[in-house]
Amino acid sequence: MTFPDVVPVLTDGRVVLRAHRPDDLEAMYEQCSDPDTQRWTSVPAPYSRADAAAFLASRADGWESGSGWSFAVEAPDGVGPSRFSGSIGIRLLGPGLGEIGFGMHPDVRRRGVTTAAVRLLLDWAFRVQGLHTMLWQAIEGNDASLRVAWKTGFTFEGRTRGHVPQRGQQVDGWRGTLAAGDSREPKTRWLDAVTLTDGHVRLRELRLDDEQRYLETINDPESQRWLGTIPFPRDPAGFARYYARRCLGSAAGASVEWVVADTDDDRYLATMNLFGFHSLDYGSAEVGYRTHPDARGRGVLKAAMRLVLEHAFGSPDDGGLGLGRVSLGAGDGNHGSQRVAVSAGFTRTGRDRQCYDLSDGSIVDLVRFDILQPEFDARQH
Numbered sequence: 001m002t003f004p005d006v007v008p009v010l011t012d013g014r015v016v017l018r019a020h021r022p023d024d025l026e027a028m029y030e031q032c033s034d035p036d037t038q039r040w041t042s043v044p045a046p047y048s049r050a051d052a053a054a055f056l057a058s059r060a061d062g063w064e065s066g067s068g069w070s071f072a073v074e075a076p077d078g079v080g081p082s083r084f085s086g087s088i089g090i091r092l093l094g095p096g097l098g099e100i101g102f103g104m105h106p107d108v109r110r111r112g113v114t115t116a117a118v119r120l121l122l123d124w125a126f127r128v129q130g131l132h133t134m135l136w137q138a139i140e141g142n143d144a145s146l147r148v149a150w151k152t153g154f155t156f157e158g159r160t161r162g163h164v165p166q167r168g169q170q171v172d173g174w175r176g177t178l179a180a181g182d183s184r185e186p187k188t189r190w191l192d193a194v195t196l197t198d199g200h201v202r203l204r205e206l207r208l209d210d211e212q213r214y215l216e217t218i219n220d221p222e223s224q225r226w227l228g229t230i231p232f233p234r235d236p237a238g239f240a241r242y243y244a245r246r247c248l249g250s251a252a253g254a255s256v257e258w259v260v261a262d263t264d265d266d267r268y269l270a271t272m273n274l275f276g277f278h279s280l281d282y283g284s285a286e287v288g289y290r291t292h293p294d295a296r297g298r299g300v301l302k303a304a305m306r307l308v309l310e311h312a313f314g315s316p317d318d319g320g321l322g323l324g325r326v327s328l329g330a331g332d333g334n335h336g337s338q339r340v341a342v343s344a345g346f347t348r349t350g351r352d353r354q355c356y357d358l359s360d361g362s363i364v365d366l367v368r369f370d371i372l373q374p375e376f377d378a379r380q381h
């Protein structure tokens with residue numbers, strides 16, 4: 001059989017994978033001209049209708065040479081008469097090993113179409129084509145692609161430096177794998193920085209325009225002293241890298257970070273994070289924080305801490321994390337931080353001796369605190 005008859009039609013009853021057709025051209029041109037497609041893939045930039053025509057004309061190649069399989073995605077709410085929604089495909093890297101790639105038209109994103117298409121293609125590739133491992137790669141910072149890979153069961157394997165090809169360059173990236181025997185469901189719990197507010201402060205996700213106040217907070221001498229040698233970003237380039245990677249801890253179920261913002265003008269006041277979820281089975285995590293110098297001494301952190309603890313101890317049925325314990329460590333001598341702990345109801349439990357490196361080269365004890373869920377509840381009533 002030759003193209004397009006060689007291309008099977010795969011469907012779950014809603015989303016269809018089929019051969020590309022000439023009448024997909026206009027919707028494909030729109031998809032590939034969109035800024036996200038340009039930013040995160042290696043389609044030509046700028047993109048022309050001639051590029052779309054060349055892409056469509058080359059769709060038979062992989063099928064005929066045996067180097068891969070390419071499908072058009074069609075969804076009920078796809079674009080135009082052909083209901084083209086995007087493209088998905090597998091490039092064969094070696095015996096049993098493929099790399100999946102996908103991209104959707106902006107009008108059909110965030111409707112689960114890619115997730116469904118990926119699951120359909122994985123089933124076919126493992127079951128019919130006998131592949132044993134699928135690789136997923138994305139340019140660092142492509143949160144939407146990460147979310148699809150996470151949702152369809154890929155295990156995150158790490159960051160790669162200068163390894164993902166894009167228009168003649170090799171850029172930093174992420175990669176994950178899925179084995180034929182793996183479930184097509186998430187392997188970790190995604191920890192979202194859900195918005196939390198009490199009328200005084202608003203906890204929200206980090207944004208690119210937080211850069212200046214974020215860096216002012218880290219670079220203030222008091223922060224420098226007590227944040228010690230922790231590798232926080234300290235300049236704009238570091239902040240850009242940090243921003244691009246901010247979802248990795250959430251995707252791994254390892255950490256979640258909020259910006260504490262002013263409810264009047266939404267400006268950055270502080271950062272709060274929960275981390276150390278590796279002991280999630282025991283229902284425990286650690287809290288960290290730092291306040292912008294001009295927002296200190298105004299109860300910002302006290303309000304933010306209450307919101308974070310409420311979320312941490314809240315029942316998963318109500319969107320909480322269902323933790324039983326939150327711990328906290330403050331450098332010996334960091335009286336401000338220890339006051340935050342005590343005023344939020346934490347109990348001082350002891351100290352880890354001589355383990356906390358300060359920026360001046362000295363090493364101090366880490367004073368340890370924790371609070372249990374019933375203790376927090378009792379303080380709320």
Ligand SMILES: CC(C)(COP(=O)(O)OP(=O)(O)OC[C@H]1O[C@@H](n2cnc3c(N)ncnc32)[C@H](O)[C@@H]1OP(=O)(O)O)[C@@H](O)C(=O)NCCC(=O)NCCS
Pocket residue numbers: 036037040041101102103104105108109110111112113114115116137138139142143144145147148151
């Ligand atoms: C990546 C891409 C294909 C995702 O397509 P999509 O159809 O929106 O994906 P889905 O609707 O199946 O979304 C899966 C999950 O990711 C979430 N998601 C999608 N885009 C997101 C974004 N920008 N940020 C955070 N989450 C996002 C969805 O909300 C959904 O989660 P939910 O089910 O919990 O709500 C699409 O954004 C795209 O075409 N981007 C440009 C091309 C590209 O980056 N391709 C991948 C190269 S590696």
